Amino acid sequence: MRLSSTGQLTQLRTKCQAAAKKHKKKVLVCCGPGCLAAGAQKIADRFRTVLKQKRIAGFSVQALKETGCHGFCEQGPLVVIEPGGTFYTKVKTRDVEEIIDRSVRKDEVVQRLLYKDPRSGKSIRDWAKIDFYAHQNRIALQKLGQIAQCDIEDYIAGGGYAALAKALTKMTGDRIIDEVTTSGLRGRGGAGFAAGRKWRTCKDVQSDTRYVICNGDEGDPGAFMDRAIMEGDPHSVLEGMIIAAFAVGSSEGYIYVREEYPLAVVNLQKAIEQAEALGLLGNDILGTGFSFSIKISRGAGAFVCGESSALMKSVAGQVGEPRAKYIRSVIKGLHDRPTVLNNVETFANVPVIIDRGADWFAKIGAKNNSGTKAFSLVGKVRNTGLIEVAMGTTLRKIIFDIGGGIIGDRPFKAVQTGGPSGGCLPQSQLDLPVDFDSLTKAGSMMGSGGMIVMDDKTCMVDVAKYFLGFLVEESCGKCVPCREGLYQLHRLTIKVSEGRATEEDLSTIEKLSEMVIIGSLCGLGKSGPNPVLSTMKYFKDEYLAHIRDKRCPAGVCRELITYEITPDCTGCMACIAVCATHAITGKKGKVHTLDQAKCTKCGACYAVCQHDAVLVS
Amino acid sequence: MNHDLGRLPAIFKRYPKSPESLIAVLQDIQKEYQFLPSEALAETARVLEVPLSKVFSVSTFYNAFSLHPKGEKVIRICVGTTCHIRGAKQIQEQLESQLKIKAGETTPDLKFSIETVSCVGACAKAPVVIVNEKYHGPVKVSDYKKLVKGK
């Protein structure tokens, strides 16, 4: 059925809502990236099979929803029973039948599957009351995890495409741009450029053609917000893009998705087809005469393609080498035409802004940093997952209140934000409000929203070396400061980690970093030294320990550590099995011995030992 | 080495015959053949009217493309930041020493390939290893047998 007016969309919404109300219960199985890795698909399949067999009155299999990421990945696979928000964690296939019998058929709760608050020790039934969720504020992620992936009717029932209808029929392009400008929405992809201003520039350039591109090349390692949105709530991205296209006067759009996200491509493609079938995308959208089409452009594994000019080259089928942007891509972008490029999360915010108004949005967050920001909270934090908080929320609140602190109550050491362009912030910065400007001032950056928590077992020299190594691999190789400069910075951090460096090498790192920053062609090189600079700024002692004392305090850098087997060894032979160089010998039940001459310090024995009998020093 | 190029026309049909389709076409060829046979590159250049040197340039620039055949089982170790600090390197070394190949290589019997990938966005389950399409996480060093032998 094609909708040819906004009235028909409203009718469809009423119909979808009525259909949903027929079901007494709703079973939501999270099929986000984390839960899928933990086997969620099997859980969903099991639910479907058992529900079909059982035929519960007032419940049909249609009320079983495979949703996008619900957020609390650490506790996955997650299953939610609505109404009431009964939240089941670490669900196994063998639990499915019991959940159905007790929570779908009846209103009981399977106590052992509930989340247990580690502080109070009490079980919590409703997910919204769990600390992890209670401190969040969801806008871009509001539908994520609540609706079925790739189900346009679910999206519409929840108010989806209402903002588009409003924009197309009650607003002009200029009005929309003004609204987005007033909302203060800044691009969620990294640098935080004002979205409204970008749209205005694009609209004001004389041109026969304009493009709207969604940047779904979430390249920062440790970030998966955009993946979750594209997979779990693709329509919010489409709706945001269509509104942007109408505002600036574009009829052609692209979504650039990185190749590591195959499911995102599948789900976006389905969503595009669904929207086209309903006349929400394509020719004559909702009978308003406005036409806009979206094509998916798959990345092919290149971090640099997150950079706007490289991305546009990649969309055009070429090598993703950035060009100098003394003329910005919003003026001369894809095929040299004016192009609006925003990331996934930015577009996902747009329908909400249009729907609820700029003033409402502008009140959320911090000064000049309105709204919320989604983060993937990962690393050595207890509650890993996908979160969204108001801008200006402190790191402490995010890591300790939402994240539940550090795994095993080890000491917090640093939090890394902004991916390879960002930096590591120490304990002393925990009260820093998280927004674009504060993070940049502290020597890190927002980036796309990866937040990687590190404990005392993480070596900051190793982290700097890791990011530089990543960038050396990912540099396009066009300009000298990035290609050769980052390579040499990487060599220098290797030198530090191996205990071969001098203090003079540290000043070489500083000087070379400054030159790479001012000399590089694109953002990859310009921000590439940030991880090494920020770790040197906040963790100088750790660098000096590697240099002066030839010691790695975190016990990570191989050249500076030794492994020993202590008398606590029970002789379980687990370490012998994993030791690739056969450095460990011993009999079952007897304390093993480690031949230092053969040991490559790979740490495999340490990782497998269940008895804390391997010592690093 | 000769490869059956008969599967190419079906791929070309999916996209407009323009240079803009180059990456998409190469991705489909990669998926179909598990690598990019050199004859297929030449055919792509001819059909899309892109110079062969550009086709080669693109196929060596992007990580997704391989010019050598891959093993039946492709083990991809995520080495994203989270996986790194949670011990991805140990897992990589364990797999490398067990299969006696380095990341980026394929066993001579074409059974296994090891690759590293910088973040697959499943950080909450770090460290993550993907065997063909299936995600595993959090993976332990001692899981190598399961990863190599499992389906």
Add this chain to the structure above:
Amino acid sequence: MVSLTINGRIVKAKDGEMLLAVLRREKIDVPAMCHHAAVEPFGACRLCVVEITRAEWKGWCDYVTSCLYPVSPGLIVNTHSDKVNELRRTILDLFLARHPDCPEIAELAGEYGVFKTTYETVVGGNNCILCGLCTRICDRMGFTAISTVGRGHGKEVAPPLRQAPPDCVGCLACAENCPTKFIEYKLRKKRVTIWEREFELLTCTKCGKTTITKDFAEYLSRHRAIDAGYFEICDECRRKNLAVSMGEIVNWERELLT
């Protein structure tokens, strides 16, 4: 025309003209290794970087590659500030580490007072500085026979599949324009070999000297509307012939007038 200030001197230029062109016209020496009049500016070597500011920037300044930077009224340029010189030295220092045996790099680095690299010498380095002139000129010539291969630190210039390039016509423009003479070719009697491909050279029907490759001549006559007969004699002989042709024309004109 617009006015801008370069090193304290007011200079006139066309609005939107690239800054490096203005600097060259004004005889201000700024190094550039990836720039060539025949191709679009590229901004890879970064040696032509300059410091720019404007009165309204209140002391803030930026560093831009002059080859790519269009001038505008009121621009204030410093081509040799301390930072700019330091950046050029750093780039040359990085080049020295990567291309330790390259005389052209050593000479330029010496001009900037860099004689020994601060960094670790790269093992297996060669003299290709990846300026991309060869591939871009090849593109411009219309062949696109060679391209960059790979990315990052391991990037290189190579023919497709690292085999003799099918689209090459042996014009030698890549080799002749390589700033570090890295691209080699071998001339042997009536043949030339480049990129491991051998080409037959045409010989002048008058003097017997070799001219351009047969493939290149065919390409030019087919795609550039130059008559194939044009290449039957070499430029020298053509110049020699000029007197004869001129004489014939003059005679012919006289005949017409009388």
